[in-house]
Amino acid sequence: MSSFFVPNNYIKLSENNISNDIKNALSPKNGFEVKLEFNDLPYGENALSVSIDEETMTLHHDKHHKKYFDNLMDALKDENISDLTINDILSNLEKYPKNIREKIRNNGGGHFNHEFFWNLMSPKPQSKPKGELLKLIETEFKSFENFKKEFVQTGLDRFGSGWVWLCINNGKIKLSSMSNQDNPIIEKCGIPLVGCDVWEHAYYLKYKNDREAYLNAWFEVVNWAFPEKILKDLS
């Protein structure tokens, strides 16, 4: 089990000092920070079975996410990464050699996105957000129900594999989809608040080709307290 927000068992992968170039380029507030470690799921593999079956959760976390993490560590094996989070690395991709940049982007995105995704779900979900997040959603999308419809449609419109993201930039929230393992940190377009995996590996065993059914079911297990806390920490 990992803790809800930032795990305490941080693994130092190198004793070398952080590169000054990278350190100076860090944003002071990156929202949810993901460390360079592979965590257990924050709940059991069958805990979300009302929406996501146990076999999908096991394969998704133990095989797919683990592979992204292992590939990321392999790409970074000759880099000084002491004290860096994956947020630091993804927001400074241009600092890395061209021959490993794409591997870091794909697998680092994969590591961040999946850690974010596990924390964004809960066996004790809330049916809708509250407070500031709800206010922002209602301002931008008229109602939570309308936001949900647009979120699902954005997921359906993503051709091939990718993610649906809700991010915040300068106090304004924006819905978009991105291909592969890209995210708002890589695209430098905001801080992610909500993200849903629409790769087939996230739903195919239970929902087959019905991505819409998966997206609607996914809303039943969203832990709205997670983006609410990100938003609170930013203010």
Ligand SMILES: [Fe+2]
């Ligand atoms: Fe995935």
